[in-house]
Amino acid sequence: MRTKLLKVCAMCFLLNLICERESFPGGLECDLTQYRAKPGISAIQEAGVLTVTWEGERNSQVRLRFGVQAGLPTVQELAIQAKGSPWNVLGRNLTPVFSVTTGIRRTGHDLPEEHRWDVFWDAPLQHPEEVRQYTAKIQSSGCKVRSEGRRVEVFFPGMSLGIFSGGLQYTVYQGSNLIRQEAVVKTEEPSVAYIYSGGLKGFSSSDLKEVVWQDIGGNWQNYEFYGTPNRDPVPVRAKNRVLLASGTTASLAVFPPPHQFFFARELEINLGYVWYQKESSQGSSHQFALGVRQHPTEEGYNDTWIKRVYALYNAPPGTWQRMSLYFYANLGTAREGRNAVLAYTHEDRYKQLPGYKTMVTHFHTAFADELTKAGSLDAGAP
Incomplete structure (x- = not known):
């Protein structure tokens, strides 16, 4: 009887070891042959985890720790510190999310196909009969780390995004608190036009208690993740396209690329380019996601333009598409973080250059027609 009991205990012990090994979030193996160590930015692989640390702005340091969980690339930790001070954790066990909506590009303007x-x-x-929607699936056990000047790129192969395939990439920059996340993918289909949504999920209100933003009128708004989880991402029409998750001593901003994110449009309505989503609650802690997106339809004051001019992005066959978004880690308040983000775009204004004038190509007068019909200059933009 004792022998049988010992055998059972031994088997249980071995099973526990196997289960622990299978569930361990590490196990990441990275190719660092294209990485070059430089002062101020480093990438170190140890015990199945890749740690990238770099000097940021205003005497700060930023750190990303990457692993894999069941083949899914995971940001095990995103943190920031003032040099010599404790680390402020902004996120743990974060996973990327990407989705794409596609249609068919047609010729026009009497141009050949x-x-x-x-x-x-x-x-x-x-x-609508041609519209397709896909959500990204990523299965990867390793990554490639590459140095390029003062930046480091971490690439995870194995992304499938419907008719697109490729990989997931993170890029960090010495001297900056920016983190670029992107799906680097391509399709072989002949006439694809698309929009995308991307972000990170798994944030906790224990680290970042609320999301804050300025609405299009410049008024500060916030949401503290009370109430039921959101079934879908909640679009936010934020001024300057910046949404921030705010903690006690640090914050994290999310925003789209300032130029490449926008395809040509006739209308200039803010369609809500950032989003949050409350995912779940565990006691007093709430889990949520943050990201960027393009709206599937146009809005505005001209019905013809709404229905006929919303061209999306081009994806010629075999060309690499970069579906990108940025995060910005900041020590201090969300308002300070927002100001730091806007420094990269001169607050969305053309910087004045001595001896030069800033000019534009043309203005549309349709809005003036709408004001005339309304009978008041106070009607405002829709």
Whole structure:
């Protein structure tokens, strides 16, 4: 009887070891042959975890720790510190999310079919029978680390995004608190136009208690994750396209690339380019996601433009598409973090240059017509 009991205990012990090994979040193996160590930015692989640390702005340091969980690349930790001070954790066990909506690019303007990529008056999503939606799946056990000047890139192969395939990439920059996350993918289909959404999920209100933003009128708004979880991402029409998650001593901003994110449009309505989503609650702690997105339809004051001019991005076959978003880690308040983000775009204004004038190509007068119809200059933009 005792012998049988000992055998059972031994088997249980071995099973526990196997289960622990299978569930251990590490196990990441990275190729560092293209990485070059430099002062102020480092990438170190140890015990199945890749740690990237770099000097940021205003005497800060930022740190990312990467691992894999069941083949899914995971940001085990995102943290920031003032040099010599304790680390402020902004997120733990974060996982990337990407989705894409596609339509078919058509030619126009009397252009031949081979020049369909130059068409401006096109609205692929106005053909619902051709619209397809996909969510990213990533299966990877390793990554490639590459140095390029003062930045380090971490690339995870194995991303499938419907008709697109490729990988997930993070880029960090010495001297900056920016973190770029992107799906680097391509398709072989002949006439694809698309929009995308991307972000990170797994944030906790224990680290970042609320999201804050300025609305399009410049008023500060916030949400503290009370109430039921959100079924879908909640679009936010934030001024300057900046949404921030705020903690006690640090904050994290999310925003789209300032230029490449926007395809040509006739209308200039803020369609809500950032989002949050409350995922779940565990006691007093709430889990949530943050990201960027393009709206599937146009809005505004001209019905013809709404229905006919929303061209999306081009994806010629075999070309690499970079579906990108930025995070910005900041020590201090969310307002300070927002100001730091806007420093990269001169607060969305052209910087004045002595001896030069800032000019634009043209203005549309349709809005003036709408004000005339309204009978008041106080009607405001829709």
